[in-house]
Amino acid sequence: MKKLLILFAAIVFLGKHSLSAQDKKKDAPAITFEKETMDLGKIEKGQVAKCQFKFKNNGTTPLTLVNVRPSCGCTTPSFSKEPVMPGKFGFIEAAYNSSNASIGSITKSITVTTNIPDQSFVIFIKGEVVNPSPVRLNPE
Numbered sequence: 001m002k003k004l005l006i007l008f009a010a011i012v013f014l015g016k017h018s019l020s021a022q023d024k025k026k027d028a029p030a031i032t033f034e035k036e037t038m039d040l041g042k043i044e045k046g047q048v049a050k051c052q053f054k055f056k057n058n059g060t061t062p063l064t065l066v067n068v069r070p071s072c073g074c075t076t077p078s079f080s081k082e083p084v085m086p087g088k089f090g091f092i093e094a095a096y097n098s099s100n101a102s103i104g105s106i107t108k109s110i111t112v113t114t115n116i117p118d119q120s121f122v123i124f125i126k127g128e129v130v131n132p133s134p135v136r137l138n139p140e
Contacts, residue, residue: 002040005087012059021097026060026128027060027061028059028060028061028116028117029057029059029060029061029062029063029064029084029086029114029115029116030054030057030059030063030116030120031055031058031059031063031099031112031114032055032056032057032058033053033054033055033121033123034053034054034055034056035053035054036053036122036123036124037123037124037125037126038051038053038123038124038125038126039125039126039127039128040092040096040125040126040127040129041128042127042128043096043098043127043128043130044130044131044132044133045098045099045103045129045130045131045132046098046099046127047098047132048095048096048097048098049077049091049095049096049098049127050094050095050096051093051094051125052092052093052094053092053093053094053123054089054090054091054093055083055084055089055090055091055092055093056084056087056088056089056090057085057086057087057088057089057090058086058087059086059116060086061086061111062083062084062085062086062115063083063084063090063114063115063116064083064084064114064115065079065080065081065084065090065092065112065113065114066113066114066115067105067111067113068092068110068111068112068113069110069111069113070094070108070110071108071109072108073109074085074096074097074098074100074101074108075094075095075096075097075108075110075125076079076094076095076097077093077094077095077110078092078093078095079091079092079093080092080122087094092110092112092123094108094110094125096108096125097128098129101129102129103129103130103131104128104129105127105128105129106125106126106127106128106129107124107125107126108124108126109122109123109124110122110123110124110125114132
């Protein structure tokens with residue numbers, strides 16, 4: 001009987017704890033990116049290519065971007081500084097500088113940290129760095 005009572009108490013405690021965690025998740029921001037990977041296409045070596053990631057706060061409280069960190073110094077991000085209200089959109093813009101890049105395909109990541117506890121997100125840019133087109137002069 002004592003074992004049944006302990007088992008019952010454990011089930012009630014875990015059930016209450018589980019419901020409490022679900023209530024906290026309902027009362028939180030949530031982020032959804034329209035696209036998690038952007039293809040920059042062909043980029044001539046020496047050029048800067050830009051793209052914009054659009055995201056929505058699907059949660060019930062404001063979403064704040066705490067940190068947006070690129071995987072290398074060739075990518076410079078800018079992003080929404082103000083909290084994004086529930087149901088509204090924000091952005092992260094990435095500028096990729098191909099000046100020091102090798103010719104060939106590239107894939108760069110950007111790690112996004114928000115006010116969503118214990119969670120970060122990774123978005124990607126990809127493309128192909130190509131030799132610049134030769135300059136053609138008019139033979140006049």
